[in-house]
Amino acid sequence: MDIYDDKGRKVVSKIIETLETYNTQTIIKK
DSSP states (O other): OOOBOTTSOBOHHHHHHHHHHHHHHHSOOO
């Protein structure tokens, strides 16, 4: 599923990037 912002840009990759950044601060990446 693709998510777009109000200007039609894909934001799903940005969300994933944010989640990965959060995860690496709390657990060790596998």
